[in-house]
Every structure is written in C-alpha cells, then in structure tokens.
Amino acid sequence: MDGFLDSFPGQVAILDRDGVILDVNRAWTRFAAQNSYGGPAFQGLNYLSLCGSVSGVERGAAVAVADGIRALVEGRESVFEQVYPCHAPTEKRWFKLLMGRHIDDTVIMVHVDITTEVLSRSFLAQQGFIANTVHDLRTPITALRAYAEMIEMRIEPQRTREFARNIVGAADILLELVNDLLGASEAENGGLLLSDQVIDIADLIRESLVHVHHLAEKRSVTVTVKIDPVPSLLADRRRLRQALINILSNAVKYNRDHGHVTVRGGQDPGGGLMVSVTDSGQGMTPADIERALQPFARTLSAMASGAEGSGLGLPFAHHLVALHDGRLSIDSTPGVGTTVSITFPRWRSVSAGDRSAHPPARVGHGLDLGDDASVPH
Numbered sequence: 001m002d003g004f005l006d007s008f009p010g011q012v013a014i015l016d017r018d019g020v021i022l023d024v025n026r027a028w029t030r031f032a033a034q035n036s037y038g039g040p041a042f043q044g045l046n047y048l049s050l051c052g053s054v055s056g057v058e059r060g061a062a063v064a065v066a067d068g069i070r071a072l073v074e075g076r077e078s079v080f081e082q083v084y085p086c087h088a089p090t091e092k093r094w095f096k097l098l099m100g101r102h103i104d105d106t107v108i109m110v111h112v113d114i115t116t117e118v119l120s121r122s123f124l125a126q127q128g129f130i131a132n133t134v135h136d137l138r139t140p141i142t143a144l145r146a147y148a149e150m151i152e153m154r155i156e157p158q159r160t161r162e163f164a165r166n167i168v169g170a171a172d173i174l175l176e177l178v179n180d181l182l183g184a185s186e187a188e189n190g191g192l193l194l195s196d197q198v199i200d201i202a203d204l205i206r207e208s209l210v211h212v213h214h215l216a217e218k219r220s221v222t223v224t225v226k227i228d229p230v231p232s233l234l235a236d237r238r239r240l241r242q243a244l245i246n247i248l249s250n251a252v253k254y255n256r257d258h259g260h261v262t263v264r265g266g267q268d269p270g271g272g273l274m275v276s277v278t279d280s281g282q283g284m285t286p287a288d289i290e291r292a293l294q295p296f297a298r299t300l301s302a303m304a305s306g307a308e309g310s311g312l313g314l315p316f317a318h319h320l321v322a323l324h325d326g327r328l329s330i331d332s333t334p335g336v337g338t339t340v341s342i343t344f345p346r347w348r349s350v351s352a353g354d355r356s357a358h359p360p361a362r363v364g365h366g367l368d369l370g371d372d373a374s375v376p377h
Helices: 002-006 026-034 047-052 056-073 113-150 157-188 201-210 213-220 237-254 287-292 300-307 313-321
Strands: 011-015 022-024 078-085 093-100 106-115 196-198 224-229 232-235 261-266 273-279 327-333 337-343
Touching: 002 026, 011 026, 022 026, 047 056, 056 078, 056 093, 056 106, 113 157, 196 201, 196 237, 201 224, 201 232, 201 237, 201 261, 201 273, 213 237, 232 237, 237 261, 237 273, 237 313, 237 337, 287 327, 313 327, 313 337
Parallel strands: 224 261
Antiparallel strands: 011 022, 011 106, 078 093, 093 106, 196 232, 261 273, 273 337, 327 337
C-alpha cells in the first residue's frame, strides 16, 4: 500500500470511519516536515478533531471538510471536493482537497497544490476589476461635477436641494468604493485588527442603516427591522458595522424600485445570535451566489442592473464575519429575492452579568483575494 500511495504527487492520507489517520504517503510526510507540523505527519491523530480546533477565517473550510468526511462515512455522499488556502509565512498557497469512500469504509483524502491555477485566475480577475472600478469611479465623479456646475450657475432655489441630494448620493458611491478598496487591502495583508467589545446588536443595525438611508430613499425601498430580545454580542463594532453596511447596501442597490428589505435579529436554535437581511430583488442562482462570494467578481445580473460595485463588499463581509468565528450564508431564488444570514457562535453572546468581559484585540488572517472558493462588493 505504501508504494501505491507514494506514487501520487499530492498529499494522500487514509482515514478510518471515525476520522483517525491510518496512513499517509511520502508527499504528506514531506509537507508536514516542511511546515513544522507536530507528530509523525499526523498519523494516529483524529482529522475531525483537527478540523474542529480551527478558528478564524479558515474555520468555515475546516467545518465543511469535517462535514464532508461524515457524509462519506455515512454513505450520504460518494465524493467530496473543497478548495482552500494554506499559506506559509513566505508564500501564498491554495490546495484542492478530493475525498472518496473506499469499500472498507475508509476515506481516501488527496490534497493537490493548485496555487499556479488560482494565481492565474486572480490576475485576470484583478485586471477586470481595475477596468470596472475606473468606470465606476468615473460615473459619480462626472455627476458631482455636473451638479456642482449647475449650482454654481445659480439655478432656481427649489432645485438646489435636489442637486445637493444628488451630490450626496454620488459622494456615498465614491466613499463605498474607497472603503471596499481599503478594506480589501488590509485583509489581503493580514492587517485586520479585531478589538472585541460588548455591543447591542439592535443599536449596531440602526447605525448601519443610517449609511444606506439615502440610497433606500432614492430607490423608494422600504426597510423594516424586526429584532427579538437577544443578549449582547462580543464583537468588533467597527468591523461588524462594515459587514452589515455591505450586506444592507447590496440588498438596497440590487433591489427593485419600490421594493422592500427586512432586517431580522434573534437567536438561532444553537443559542447563537443571528442577523438576516431579506430583499425583494432579482435573486441569484447557485452559480451567481458562488461568484458573488469571489473577490473582484460580479454576477451578470448585478452588472446588468447598472448599479455601481467593486465586487469586494460581500466577500469582505464574509471575511469579517469569519474573523468573528461566525458564518455567512446566502439563500436566494431568482425573481423572488435574497436572504443573507450571519450567525455567531453561542460563546459570543453576552448576558447582562458578563458585560465586563473585554478580551484583548487580535489580528485576523488575510483575505485570500485569489481564492475562488473563499469567500468584500
């Protein structure tokens, strides 16, 4: 068996039905040694436990892998595939994980290095992003200049207020693009610093809605807020507010005129805190959802809508939620609308007696701007 496993260029491992690593090939052993992983290349360790111990932005991928192993062992799936980042201190790397169940109920796991392929796609995506962003910047700048010139020409006073509102709207578009670019730059360099504090989720939602009020008013989109009594949340107020603004902005921007947005807050069945944003927009297909979570990418329907966007907002929101050990999910039906839900683990819920807890700030992992499976507009 060792000779057979060693013939594979990728890292190969065999797990039993409980997730324990039974055997690995030379490529796996070599990779483990090069990356200073402890133990004899993980042999004898439980891979499910290893996945469960992962935190931060990688946790979503680790949980998906663990679920995939269980699905294979239980016979619910025959194969499993996952693309994930595995960066070293000096280089960025991406791998594709392929798993299948053998007839003896063991799971065969193969990790294949796809860094070259991912970087190539990333380069092409960023070239398209630059072209789109230049176009998106030109539109509000042109509008700002035109409305300012009309005011300078001393037009009738009743129209001055209208033009002033249009100037504010164009400035909001520019500010959104700049914030997306700055956030993406911080995330890519691994410089996102989380400073947790106890916050009231209802207050945070109200703060976030202020930033999309003008756009909602312009589109005649009605926004309804329904929040159940919930504990406070231990989170970084500024980072989480940015995530909510990005999600709310999408819900309004890609909605139909005279549409509606509903923001809900409450507890999920596991005791964690959950916030959802539901819109009455054009909706997305599963392929659209996958593309919407890729940095620099925009769906065809989003581009056809004519709304400005950088393709960074939603992936950035996904990244910020993951840094809080949370989960962002999207449920959408074409022609009906979209619901974006973010769920935080139970340990981040803070009762009235625990509100003095303030853990130290921590630095988040970088956003993988070239990872087509990772998951800001």
